Amino acid sequence: MSIRSRSPDGVVSRRPDSWRWLPLLLGIVAAVALVRPTGAVPAFNRQTGQNCVACHAGGQFPELTAYGRLFKLTGYTLGTRDVPLSVMGVAGYTRTDHTGGQDPSNFPKNGAATFQGGSVFVAGKVTDNIGAFVQITYDNYAQQNDQGQWVGHTSSDNMDFRYADRLIDAHRDLIFGATLNNNPTVQDPWNSTPAWSYPYVQSSFQVSPSTSGPLLAGDLAQQAAGAGGYLFWNRTLYAEVSLYRTANGFWSFMSQGTGNADQTKLKGANPYWRLALSHDWGAHSAMVGVFGLEARVYPDNDDPTGDTNRSHGIGVDAQYQYVLDPHAITVTASYIHEKTTWAPQLVDEEAVSNASDTLYQFKLKGSYVYGAHYGGSLTYFRVGGSADQALYGGGVDETGTPLGSPVTGNLAGAPKTDGIIGEVFWLPVQWVRIGAQYWAYKHFNGASTNYDGFGRNARDNNTLFVYVWGAY
């Protein structure tokens, strides 16, 4: 198969020898680390016959162009039916800045090149109105057994089944449809909402803070099943309402691989809503929007009965995009605020210190890709909210010893974690991305210095992640 690619000056060169990369890349993949990948689907390429750059800004999957957004909103039905299968593999190398004097189990595979695993996609057009995106992911380092050996695990990943139709003529353009999915915002066409927001790939061996953000920012991914309707009017107004419930019983195919004790249990149907205004002019495209989720969550995953935690989450987001070959710029911003009123028994049992808590997440990301080959991004992220000693395991015991553990502890009992992520990457061919990502923390678990009470500083968790990400 002859693969054609574009040189940075826009002139085409034939590259019949692109397959020569494959053994090398597979070798690198087999040599490198563990990550949490998100999707890129060559099955869609085969369906439309188009290159990745048609739908992904500068080829940086999964960041969608205006055309890619229309492809998604019309239910993945544009094109012609083809083999709806794709595979994806991600590998990486993780290195945390400071591990000396700490229990090495806090930094598994640190400094090691490790193969991760990958995903299988079943994605594409089913009928003129129905399409699907289904991702099944194998995590080569899902958990450790009693002997400390890593064990792989396969589980449901993002799923989005759609029905869509479009009424379009010279006077109107109305796309409307229905979505059935397993992750609030996975159905959204912009990359400022959580499910498809930056980072698009991330090491799983990174030290994790006490909380990564609100419920709406990923906590229900692959745990809930949602159904809803949406419309996109004159490429200007987007509106959606969906209802989410626990993905169990019949809907458990959407949460396969998630253990019962790990699955967040929702009470009844929980509304998600979304409004966005979009405008395209010249090579520019901009969007401002709001979204929200009202959720009732059982405090005990194993016993979904009784009172619930009531979570009120609302987000505002914006995206600006400039795509004019060879340049692709995408800036995304989002702020999600959540207030959770805890179930009374959690307060009674002192599992939480406050009757209610707030939590927010802010992200601002700018990325640039040149010639669909060379790119980079800079991101500021921040999670914050009310301190809650019991919730985050903060404070000290009567002897003055912190209640938490070294590295993962949270002396302040506060969610504040912020920092900057810098990334550069190279796309030698459109199906492969090789990149280096660096996380620099300013605060971690509520403090900049001595955040765990054992003398560890936020910057000690700074992490370098080098990855190879391929899909076909």
Next chain:
Amino acid sequence: MERIPQRNARRRRRGPGARAHHASVAAAILAATLTGCSTLERSRDIGNPSVDGATLAVQVCSNCHGIDGNSTSPNFPRLAGQPERYIVVELSEFRSHERGDPAGFEYMWGLSRKLTDAQIAAIAAYFHRQTPQPNPAGPGREAAAGKAVLESGVPDTQVPACTTCHGEHAEGHDEYPRLAGQHADYLVKQLVVFQRTDQRPAGAVMKVIAHGLKPEQITAVADYLQGLTTN
């Protein structure tokens, strides 16, 4: 890390009745969607010869080229008012992969690969009858120089006037595309393709012509053409 303390407790079991209820709901949803109003009049299937080309023009082509052929993004050429013959030739060359510039293979090879001649003809007819809308003038300040290239060519390098083939008002005819109102960025990129490559064989005559143009002349004439309004 879990935000909520976990507690061991018995798993609540669901009876078969609940499962059957969910299955029937899902079956109903599935039946409703599969029997939904799937019509050829609103199909986006580029591999079905039964779908009218005009339908594909509005359901597929319009995504980038605009419902009336006046595309917003300069990534995609304006098709409104283009000569039918020109669109037919280009789509046919995309389909056969004879046209191989980046715009061709990245976007158009796949979309055109299964189009029938009848569909191509209908798409061409659809965009030909659309009315070209004014396009804001390009960013260049060399309008006079651009106008001179358009109307007089570049005698020093034996570049003929664009109007010789593309029409007195750059409105295009037959296999010669309309240039008036076209995005300057697209015109520049295509002139460079003509100049440096053989990726557009149907426009081979442009290779010699583009060779005689300096970069600043290409920019000037493209900017001028973008702002040119001709019906």
